[in-house]
Amino acid sequence: MRVRRSAIRPSPLFLGILGVAVAGGVLAAFGDVNTVLTTESDPLLIGGIVLLVLGGWGVSLCLHEFGHAIFAYRGGDREVALKGYLTLDPRRYTDPVLSLVLPLLLLAVGGIPLPGGAVWINHHALRSRRVESMVSLAGPFSNLALGALLIASVAFVPMAGGLAAGLSYLALLQVLAFVLNILPVPGLDGWGAIEPHLSHEARRFGAKARPWAPLILFALIIGIRPIGELFFTVSESVFTLIGGDEFLYQVGLSEFMFWR
Numbered sequence: 001m002r003v004r005r006s007a008i009r010p011s012p013l014f015l016g017i018l019g020v021a022v023a024g025g026v027l028a029a030f031g032d033v034n035t036v037l038t039t040e041s042d043p044l045l046i047g048g049i050v051l052l053v054l055g056g057w058g059v060s061l062c063l064h065e066f067g068h069a070i071f072a073y074r075g076g077d078r079e080v081a082l083k084g085y086l087t088l089d090p091r092r093y094t095d096p097v098l099s100l101v102l103p104l105l106l107l108a109v110g111g112i113p114l115p116g117g118a119v120w121i122n123h124h125a126l127r128s129r130r131v132e133s134m135v136s137l138a139g140p141f142s143n144l145a146l147g148a149l150l151i152a153s154v155a156f157v158p159m160a161g162g163l164a165a166g167l168s169y170l171a172l173l174q175v176l177a178f179v180l181n182i183l184p185v186p187g188l189d190g191w192g193a194i195e196p197h198l199s200h201e202a203r204r205f206g207a208k209a210r211p212w213a214p215l216i217l218f219a220l221i222i223g224i225r226p227i228g229e230l231f232f233t234v235s236e237s238v239f240t241l242i243g244g245d246e247f248l249y250q251v252g253l254s255e256f257m258f259w260r
Helices: 012-030 033-037 043-074 096-110 129-156 161-181 189-197 200-209 213-223 225-241 246-256
Strands: none
Touching (some): 012 043, 033 161, 043 161, 129 225
């Protein structure tokens, strides 16, 4: 099933968020990364990395939801185009605050890559259970693909150290989002991928647990140290497995969380 070009035209808001990320990348490229190893700080570098990471995370949230929507459209749900989900406009999501504002705020304050909001999919219109699983997996795998693309750009494209650090930290956030979303927990995409193949009783349990199960998971990751360490260890392993540079992401993290 082909998608009309007009249906997937990026919205001005998405382009604006992308513009923030690009502007941050330019500033980071001109920042002095050598100050990371001293007690001094470079406002240009810090500001550039903050804008790059926040803008880039906003872009990735839109691409994550776009992944769900485009696979749903190709799988038989034509309503996603009518709802504007293919325009990458976060205002079209079920709750723009939960979809974009809250994830950006939590990332800025605590460095937590909280998944964004949701696009409503008409599962009855999808052609098969396999398609339903693909629709769910499209979101987290879009994060993994974007992370791999950022890592490849750092590895193969000559660039300033500040820009490389910011992109590396942004890539790590994509991997964290992938690992988190792929977990088979009700309310996350990993559960959505297996749900069509489960029994009626299991799906009913998932529907009841969906509102609170992710909150419990986040509390366990943040509040119980061994669980949090396991989550970040697995994520860092995936990050290095696809070629990520741990030193560069640590530099990007330190500049993004400059007040620590």
